Amino acid sequence: MDDAISGRIKALQEKYAASGQELLDFLDGLLEADYLTYWDYIRLDSLLSLQQPRTSHHDEPIFIMYHQITELYFKLVLHELEPMVAAELTDQEALTEAIRRANRYFGALEHSFGVMVDGMDREQFLRFRMALIPASGFQSGQYRMIELASAKLNDLVHLEKREILASETSTDTLLENIYWLRGATLEKDGQKTLTLQQFELKYGEEFSKRARKAQGRSISERAAVLHASGSLHEDLVKELRAFDQYVNVLWPLQHYRSAVRYLAKQPADARATGGTNWQKYLPPRFQKRIFFPFLWSPEEQAEWGKSFADRYSQGV
Numbered sequence: 553m554d555d556a557i558s559g560r561i562k563a564l565q566e567k568y569a570a571s572g573q574e575l576l577d578f579l580d581g582l583l584e585a586d587y588l589t590y591w592d593y594i595r596l597d598s599l600l601s602l603q604q605p606r607t608s609h610h611d612e613p614i615f616i617m618y619h620q621i622t623e624l625y626f627k628l629v630l631h632e633l634e635p636m637v638a639a640e641l642t643d644q645e646a647l648t649e650a651i652r653r654a655n656r657y658f659g660a661l662e663h664s665f666g667v668m669v670d671g672m673d674r675e676q677f678l679r680f681r682m683a684l685i686p687a688s689g690f691q692s693g694q695y696r697m698i699e700l701a702s703a704k705l706n707d708l709v710h711l712e713k714r715e716i717l718a719s720e721t722s723t724d725t726l727l728e729n730i731y732w733l734r735g736a737t738l739e740k741d742g743q744k745t746l747t748l749q750q751f752e753l754k755y756g757e758e759f760s761k762r763a764r765k766a767q768g769r770s771i772s773e774r775a776a777v778l779h780a781s782g783s784l785h786e787d788l789v790k791e792l793r794a795f796d797q798y799v800n801v802l803w804p805l806q807h808y809r810s811a812v813r814y815l816a817k818q819p820a821d822a823r824a825t826g827g828t829n830w831q832k833y834l835p836p837r838f839q840k841r842i843f844f845p846f847l848w849s850p851e852e853q854a855e856w857g858k859s860f861a862d863r864y865s866q867g868v
């Protein structure tokens with residue numbers, strides 16, 4: 553027998569013996585096993601069966617698939633952020649690489665948002681969306697999980713309360729004042745919208761668990777410690793600033809453009825499926841969510857979202 557093969561058999565024998573297993577049984581298994589195929593490996597049939605439109609409008613599957621694509625990218629971002637929150641962070645190179653990857657994913661989302669902004673027929677959209685009420689992208693749990701892993705919880709408090717709660721340490725109090733509640737509370741009586749009630753029922757506990765886990769360990773708090781001691785690497789600063797821009801300015805602006813394209817004017821601004829006053833809620837310059845405030849000057853923070861809003865203003 554070929555030396556290479558007998559070497560591998562010996563190595564396999566040792567591997568299985570170490571856990572009290574018989575190599576022969578595993579070799580029999582190999583003889584029986586089918587070849588792996590591409591479609592089985594990536595679960596293609598399941599993936600392609602996950603589009604279930606609620607109407608027969610041609611453009612509704614575009615809306616569904618682009619949301620699914622986005623959720624997969626969000627999952628990729630979390631795949632990079634979560635180990636960083638869990639780890640005892642000493643390795644700035646690993647964090648830099650993780651954020652660089654997350655930026656690549658958000659870059660792909662920013663550049664592909666035209667699929668939504670320009671890629672659907674407005675009349676069809678306005679009709680099929682009526683079959684989706686009260687569901688809304690607002691209910692994307694992964695979007696909030698990205699924020700919980702990235703930011704110090706105090707920086708996710710609604711702008712009006714952010715300063716007052718700057719040194720608050722109670723996770724419950726901070727979560728009670730989290731910015732997104734403002735986006736889903738009825739203006740007339742302060743009641744939570746049904747969209748929000750369902751969202752909290754599904755994710756409330758999970759968010760609270762994640763917020764507690766990330767407190768003191770979020771990407772922002774880790775980076776702040778390094779920044780304060782003057783040891784935050786330049787490459788990491790660059791990636792963190794880009795990440796802040798992608799998540800808190802560029803993606804939200806592209807998203808806002810799609811709301812403007814489909815919901816604005818004619819004859820009055822259409823109500824959002826989640827029932828928000830979206831014109832006042834969605835623009836980044838009003839929300840001023842900033843993950844890494846210590847990396848931006850007071851002037852940059854005051855101007856948050858404005859220069860990019862100009863860049864996109866023709867489209868809007």
Ligand code: HEM
Pocket residue numbers: 618619622623668669687688689690691692695732735807810811812814815824825826827828829830833834
């Ligand atoms: C034509 C396309 C879209 C329109 C018109 C649109 C519209 C809206 C509106 C009006 C809101 C405010 C909440 C509400 O009342 O519903 C919202 C929130 C949101 N949507 Fe979309 N959306 C679109 C596509 C998407 C896509 C593709 C995603 C990807 C997951 C998404 C994710 C979100 C998220 C995460 C929020 C919450 C934003 C925040 O709290 O700041 N949306 N959307």
